[in-house]
Amino acid sequence: MGEFGDASVWLAGWSGMPWTCLHADRSISANRELAGRELARLAGQSTPSGLVFRGFFGSGKRDLIEGYLAETNFEAEHVWISGSRFAQTIEYGAIQFLLTEVSASDIESPLHVFSALRNKLSAGKPSLVVLEHCGLIDPLTVAVLAQLQGNGLIHLIVIDDQVDPLPHDIEVMISSQVMTLVPLDLLSLSEAREKMEELLGKQISAHAAISLWQFTGGNIQSLQAAVHDAQTSGYISYIDETAVFAPGPPPVGSRLRQLASARMKNLSPGAARLLGDLANVRSRLLDGELPALSELQRHALVREAGAGMWKVAIPSLQAVLSDELTGSRPRADQSAWGALKERLAKLQAGQQTEQAIIELGRYRLDAERSCRIDQKDDVRSTLLMAELLLGAGRLEDAGKVLNGLSPLGSSERWDGLDNCQRHLSLALAAELAARRNDLDFAHAVLDELVCKASFCSGPRHELGCCMAATGRSLLDTLLQVGRWSDCRHLIACILEGGAGEDAELVRHAEAAQVLLEALTGNRNFALGQMRPLFAQMMNSGDSLDQETAGLLSEVTRFIPEQTNFYEEPLTEMKAESSSLLGLIARSVRAFSQAEFSMLEQIAGDMEERGDRLLASHLYAWALRSADGRQAAQRLEDLQVGQCNDLSSAFRILASAVLTNDLVLVAQGMDKLAVLGYVWHITDDDSPLFRQLSPAQKRQISRSNKASAADNLAAKDLVGVLDNVIPSYVPELTRRERFVAMAAASGLTNQQIARKASVSVRTVEGHLYQVYSKLGINKRTQLADLVAAQRNELSKEGGQA
Numbered sequence: 160m161g162e163f164g165d166a167s168v169w170l171a172g173w174s175g176m177p178w179t180c181l182h183a184d185r186s187i188s189a190n191r192e193l194a195g196r197e198l199a200r201l202a203g204q205s206t207p208s209g210l211v212f213r214g215f216f217g218s219g220k221r222d223l224i225e226g227y228l229a230e231t232n233f234e235a236e237h238v239w240i241s242g243s244r245f246a247q248t249i250e251y252g253a254i255q256f257l258l259t260e261v262s263a264s265d266i267e268s269p270l271h272v273f274s275a276l277r278n279k280l281s282a283g284k285p286s287l288v289v290l291e292h293c294g295l296i297d298p299l300t301v302a303v304l305a306q307l308q309g310n311g312l313i314h315l316i317v318i319d320d321q322v323d324p325l326p327h328d329i330e331v332m333i334s335s336q337v338m339t340l341v342p343l344d345l346l347s348l349s350e351a352r353e354k355m356e357e358l359l360g361k362q363i364s365a366h367a368a369i370s371l372w373q374f375t376g377g378n379i380q381s382l383q384a385a386v387h388d389a390q391t392s393g394y395i396s397y398i399d400e401t402a403v404f405a406p407g408p409p410p411v412g413s414r415l416r417q418l419a420s421a422r423m424k425n426l427s428p429g430a431a432r433l434l435g436d437l438a439n440v441r442s443r444l445l446d447g448e449l450p451a452l453s454e455l456q457r458h459a460l461v462r463e464a465g466a467g468m469w470k471v472a473i474p475s476l477q478a479v480l481s482d483e484l485t486g487s488r489p490r491a492d493q494s495a496w497g498a499l500k501e502r503l504a505k506l507q508a509g510q511q512t513e514q515a516i517i518e519l520g521r522y523r524l525d526a527e528r529s530c531r532i533d534q535k536d537d538v539r540s541t542l543l544m545a546e547l548l549l550g551a552g553r554l555e556d557a558g559k560v561l562n563g564l565s566p567l568g569s570s571e572r573w574d575g576l577d578n579c580q581r582h583l584s585l586a587l588a589a590e591l592a593a594r595r596n597d598l599d600f601a602h603a604v605l606d607e608l609v610c611k612a613s614f615c616s617g618p619r620h621e622l623g624c625c626m627a628a629t630g631r632s633l634l635d636t637l638l639q640v641g642r643w644s645d646c647r648h649l650i651a652c653i654l655e656g657g658a659g660e661d662a663e664l665v666r667h668a669e670a671a672q673v674l675l676e677a678l679t680g681n682r683n684f685a686l687g688q689m690r691p692l693f694a695q696m697m698n699s700g701d702s703l704d705q706e707t708a709g710l711l712s713e714v715t716r717f718i719p720e721q722t723n724f725y726e727e728p729l730t731e732m733k734a735e736s737s738s739l740l741g742l743i744a745r746s747v748r749a750f751s752q753a754e755f756s757m758l759e760q761i762a763g764d765m766e767e768r769g770d771r772l773l774a775s776h777l778y779a780w781a782l783r784s785a786d787g788r789q790a791a792q793r794l795e796d797l798q799v800g801q802c803n804d805l806s807s808a809f810r811i812l813a814s815a816v817l818t819n820d821l822v823l824v825a826q827g828m829d830k831l832a833v834l835g836y837v838w839h840i841t842d843d844d845s846p847l848f849r850q851l852s853p854a855q856k857r858q859i860s861r862s863n864k865a866s867a868a869d870n871l872a873a874k875d876l877v878g879v880l881d882n883v884i885p886s887y888v889p890e891l892t893r894r895e896r897f898v899a900m901a902a903a904s905g906l907t908n909q910q911i912a913r914k915a916s917v918s919v920r921t922v923e924g925h926l927y928q929v930y931s932k933l934g935i936n937k938r939t940q941l942a943d944l945v946a947a948q949r950n951e952l953s954k955e956g957g958q959a
Contacts, residue, residue: 169565176582180582202235203939207313209338210338211317213319214342215321217380219354220319224316227907236286238287238289241291241292243295246296248297251272272299276307286314288304290304298326349365357909359402362401364696366699370409371404373660373662374408376476384418384475389412416479419479426458429448434480443468452469496536513551553768561588589632593640595771599802601639601640602642622658627661627664639772640805653665673685673689678838679837689711759789762793771797776839778790778791779812783848784847791814794809795810805831840859891932903938908926
């Protein structure tokens with residue numbers, strides 16, 4: 160049993176993650192990928208049907224439909240019908256351009272209008288009619304189009320901004336399931352990133368994208384304007400195929416000002432005045448302002464700030480209205496604690512963690528002497544101290560601090576923690592336990608904090624602001640203990656935008672993603688994600704960012720196809736970094752250069768300071784040397800008292816080397832392969848591998864490939880095509896199969912390019928080859944072919 164004792168004691172008072180800290184987003188709102196599938200389904204149906212896209216102004220409804228129609232070559236004629244204040248006052252005003260051949264007397268007859276439109280819109284193949292601004296369209300127009308769709312004569316798509324209620328005829332068709340309602344949110348972080356890449360024609364990192372995503376509130380019109388202003392002001396620069404954003408808040412230029420002016424003109428005078436006041440002088444409502452507030456809410460221009468206060472929902476709009484960039488960043492905490500945290504963050508960014516520890520200790524000592532420290536201040540400063548000590552690699556000191564909060568040490572102090580403090584305490588304890596190779600404790604806590612929170616499956620999750628430190632700690636621990644799938648789910652949640660506006664957590668998750676995929680053998684994906692992240696970090700002006708970029712580059716150097724991102728040699732300070740990433744970087748460098756004595760030395764240093772898990776991995780690497788007996792003995796000793804799968808694999812491997820049993824070597828490597836530790840079983844022609852027989856090498860190679868395939872499947876199910884359509888399209892290359900399956904599943908060319916880490920032009924080239932080889936010319940035919948094959952495979956599986 161480890162230093163923290165039985166995890167059940169720590170978890171005895173844990174009632175589960177509070178909803179305010181972490182909850183699943185179970186709303187019915189669809190993302191753009193699902194919306195694309197609905198459009199593909201509509202296009203592929205033999206009988207015309209209808210869709211209603213509802214979402215706030217700026218959620219990208221029109222953009223989504225136009226993009227899909229442009230990419231898929233939708234064969235039906237497209238007719239766009241848009242409401243206006245003028246047309247609203249005239250019967251059939253919005254469709255006058257379709258009724259030019261109908262006499263004035265016949266227009267008075269709904270039957271004549273219906274017949275004229277039927278002949279015009281459904282002659283040959285039914286037309287696709289897109290209806291927008293329904294609130295400004297006269298009821299007769301809506302009624303006749305609804306009748307045409309209800310009779311299967313046209314495809315009908317309605318775009319609605321949620322400002323006004325839907326027309327009655329459309330609501331009836333939704334309730335009777337003649338039309339499908341597809342709600343759309345504002346852009347998530349990942350969707351905003353894709354849109355920025357589309358606008359710029361370059362790759363960008365999530366670390367860069369979050370600045371404009373925060374600034375525009377996920378509003379696609381604001382985002383397009385902000386990207387234009389950023390380009391024209393020089394805020395965005397380019398390095399090869401990557402766009403890099405400058406440090407500091409985004410600029411406000413002419414496009415954002417024009418957009419703000421247009422929005423203000425569309426509001427009533429009272430709503431416009433209230434919006435200006437909220438952006439400048441006040442946050443509380445005055446008597447009689449509820450109608451104006453309701454109008455602003457319908458337009459998604461304000462949001463509640465708590466305690467009866469309101470603020471502008473789009474920071475870029477607030478920046479224009481207030482003529483300053485106060486809205487682009489959260490207001491600083493003016494308390495003594497807030498000032499201290501800001502100071503400590505700057506020290507950490509400047510790689511002065513030890514100085515941060517000293518200043519935090521001085522703050523606690525001064526507060527205790529002056530009797531100014533209360534329980535809340537005591538606990539939050541204690542937890543921050545534990546974070547800093549872990550980051551500095553001072554594990555023994557971190558253990559002492561956490562034991563002071565432990566239910567084993569002071570149950571009264573533990574009972575006084577609120578839920579947010581408890582999940583951070585548990586996460587930090589699990590991280591420390593993992594680094595000390597007490598994996599049983601770490602896994603038990605992770606089961607509660609991660610799996611029972613439904614991260615392993617289900618809908619997208621939202622993290623509360625209190626989860627930033629917990630999220631960083633969980634990512635590090637999941638990486639260390641090899642819970643690859645859980646780690647991917649948490650990374651995906653954060654990079655999707657589930658962490659809100661926490662840019663530091665997004666940066667941490669993106670770096671963890673590169674490290675995870677590099678270590679599990681997903682080479683192309685790791686390299687594709689590394690390029691934009693490296694460029695952004697190196698140009699951020701933050702020395703911690705620059706160190707992290709250099710260390711990530713060092714870690715990924717062992718990948719054969721890699722470009723050397725980091726052109727300058729690492730400085731001594733970076734090479735000797737005490738961070739987890741720094742230690743891994745040093746180890747990978749020694750391993751890649753076959754410096755096994757250096758590996759053992761680093762492992763000894765790690766063991767001495769308490770980093771026994773990392774030491775175990777390094778000793779396992781060092782077993783490959785001509786004389787790995789000493790490393791094997793240390794590896795075996797470090798597993799004493801541990802009964803988890805990883806320790807079992809290490810014990811087998813150590814015993815195999817000590818007894819010179821090559822059969823056991825192969826068994827140990829197989830066990831590591833099952834756990835996903837690809838780097839431990841890669842044949843590098845080292846002395847240990849040279850002793851194995853060809854049959855044993857083939858078995859290990861098969862295990863290696865199977866593990867890499869499992870990791871790829873966990874990362875992206877559409878990527879494992881050989882298991883989905885093994886003989887369906889033998890003339891396609893593997894990359895063409897990937898693109899074919901991704902396109903058939905409803906992904907756009909831009910999304911496929913991101914997943915494959917290639918350019919959009921490359922995706923288009925692959926699709927051209929796919930269409931040519933299969934004798935088709937559009938996505939819907941491709942989707943039908945894949946669906947037919949899946950049904951066939953399902954039947955064969957059932958018969959088997």
